[in-house]
Amino acid sequence: MGLKAYINDIVEAVVTTAKGMRITARYGVDPREEVTLQYPEERWEIPERYRGFLHNDIRKCISCSMCVKVCPVDCISLESVRGADKKPVLVSYDINIGRCMYCGLCVEVCPVKSLKHTSGYEKASTDRGELILHFIAEDAAEVKARVARQVAEAAKAAEAAKAAEASKPADVSSDLSSVAAKAAKEEAAKPPVGEPKAAKAEAADLSSEAGKATVAEPKTAKEEEKKP
Amino acid sequence: MEALAISLVKAAPALGAAPLWAVTLLLMLASAGIILVFALTFEGVGSLVLRKVAGDIQARIGPNRVGPNGILQFLADGVKLVLKEDIIPAQADRFLFQLAPYFVFVGSFAAFVVVPFGVGLIAADLNIGIYYVMAITSLVVVGVLLAGWSSNNKWALLGGMRAAAQIVSYEIPVGMALLPAVLIAGSLSLQDIVRSQGGLLGIFGWNLFHNPFSFFSFFLYFTAAQAETNQTPFDLPEAESELVSGYNVEYSGIRFGLFFLAEFGDMFIVAALSTACFLGGWQVPFFNAAALPAVWGNLLSLGVFLAKAFTMVLVMMWVRWTLPRLRVDQLMRMSWKYMVPLTFVNLLGVSLWLLVFRGKGIPAMIASLFG
Numbered sequence: 001m002g003l004k005a006y007i008n009d010i011v012e013a014v015v016t017t018a019k020g021m022r023i024t025a026r027y028g029v030d031p032r033e034e035v036t037l038q039y040p041e042e043r044w045e046i047p048e049r050y051r052g053f054l055h056n057d058i059r060k061c062i063s064c065s066m067c068v069k070v071c072p073v074d075c076i077s078l079e080s081v082r083g084a085d086k087k088p089v090l091v092s093y094d095i096n097i098g099r100c101m102y103c104g105l106c107v108e109v110c111p112v113k114s115l116k117h118t119s120g121y122e123k124a125s126t127d128r129g130e131l132i133l134h135f136i137a138e139d140a141a142e143v144k145a146r147v148a149r150q151v152a153e154a155a156k157a158a159e160a161a162k163a164a165e166a167s168k169p170a171d172v173s174s175d176l177s178s179v180a181a182k183a184a185k186e187e188a189a190k191p192p193v194g195e196p197k198a199a200k201a202e203a204a205d206l207s208s209e210a211g212k213a214t215v216a217e218p219k220t221a222k223e224e225e226k227k228p
Numbered sequence: 229m230e231a232l233a234i235s236l237v238k239a240a241p242a243l244g245a246a247p248l249w250a251v252t253l254l255l256m257l258a259s260a261g262i263i264l265v266f267a268l269t270f271e272g273v274g275s276l277v278l279r280k281v282a283g284d285i286q287a288r289i290g291p292n293r294v295g296p297n298g299i300l301q302f303l304a305d306g307v308k309l310v311l312k313e314d315i316i317p318a319q320a321d322r323f324l325f326q327l328a329p330y331f332v333f334v335g336s337f338a339a340f341v342v343v344p345f346g347v348g349l350i351a352a353d354l355n356i357g358i359y360y361v362m363a364i365t366s367l368v369v370v371g372v373l374l375a376g377w378s379s380n381n382k383w384a385l386l387g388g389m390r391a392a393a394q395i396v397s398y399e400i401p402v403g404m405a406l407l408p409a410v411l412i413a414g415s416l417s418l419q420d421i422v423r424s425q426g427g428l429l430g431i432f433g434w435n436l437f438h439n440p441f442s443f444f445s446f447f448l449y450f451t452a453a454q455a456e457t458n459q460t461p462f463d464l465p466e467a468e469s470e471l472v473s474g475y476n477v478e479y480s481g482i483r484f485g486l487f488f489l490a491e492f493g494d495m496f497i498v499a500a501l502s503t504a505c506f507l508g509g510w511q512v513p514f515f516n517a518a519a520l521p522a523v524w525g526n527l528l529s530l531g532v533f534l535a536k537a538f539t540m541v542l543v544m545m546w547v548r549w550t551l552p553r554l555r556v557d558q559l560m561r562m563s564w565k566y567m568v569p570l571t572f573v574n575l576l577g578v579s580l581w582l583l584v585f586r587g588k589g590i591p592a593m594i595a596s597l598f599g
Contacts (some may be wrong), residue, residue: 024550
């Protein structure tokens, strides 16, 4: 290495150091350069199509179980039974967001668009059980029992109607059958179910309004279904 | 110290009953305590300022949770360090492991003894002050090497080895870069060096502006001293990203705290020495602080000295958050191929200058032109 290269090295070191120092000095004295977001107090704006926690609007859900089939990590579990009108009734719909990988396939596949990504992303818990979102607040066994009862009642009503039709002349029969059906309906509406318990914390946490809806809706939906 | 004790006994005859050595010892302990408190305070506040400066430079905020704007962060850190468990690894050499932090801390703290804080504010005005600083800070190498060796940890050992190589290499340029100030003052005592930079020339009386060679040797000293005290960008012994934390990786609690304190102590020593040797020390520009009554003179000169030294500390922090770390071979090349020859050339240049111009600096010559 010649003397020229040697001196060039020294000059280059000094010049580049000075350059770097000037840049950091500019950042150091300029308070507007701070980009830190004080997270719990301030938050980022969530992008429009952000894939947060999943939420299923069970008023719309038709229990088709497409989401369950498509989920690559099996984080959705769904159980349904056949209701009085032969349509499936949701018994339980759970999403394990601890397992969910937010791929969005279930949302894409949902035929009635009841399953959606919300903007929620904050969920810390000391218990993995808390990471399972229950979208039906009632106990599965209770729902099953209720639906079974309704099915049985509907069957009984149908039988009674049939019997009445058989025993009475045709002109009265229609009148009677309608009365029987009415009775059956009232029976069903008088909730044998008991008021569903308040929405579980998870559901409320996710979206309090939707959480309440999950409590109120299943009953009315089922009552409507029960109308002959 | 003994002279101070004699004058104290003269001022307060009640003390005369006690033997002179007892008064002297008491004074020594008192000054050691004052300096220790100063060093600890500096290290505490320094760590906070360091993090705030880091935040500013890196376009973020820095600590802002403890107390208003985070100003109590250093107290929280200190309490945390003291309360943490002091872990000694099972396979470590217990005795050496426990001894090492004290070497490092003493090596850095003992250098405070000869720092000229003010006109008369110096714990011991040794006539070999600079030599003493060079010698006592070498104790740090022993401590760092001990820490690395006794931890029985590969990273720690690598860090310790690097520290030893680095400190030994950079001691030469540090010493050579300080010598111009010694040559100009004609004394190794730091107080004499500071006094030689006074006079009516103001800041142009400083050794920094004495002649071109002393100007360069300030920067050479500052660079080499940062390397000698393992400051970033020369923090190879610590090198978080490659050695985890280097020689102190196995230390926890207050033992780690001692390493930490020593690092900040070194920082202040470098700042204080560069201030004393090149930036006029406690000399107030265009004003003779030594002529004031003792109390005011000392206070004024202390303030000026600390202002200069803290500015240098800020510059060190600025450098620290700007430059990336060197590689080991780059570090050694920089020392042996660049710093050592340059400092020798500088020393030669200053010697010749003093010989040719009979000890006069450029500002003094310009001043003599105008009478």
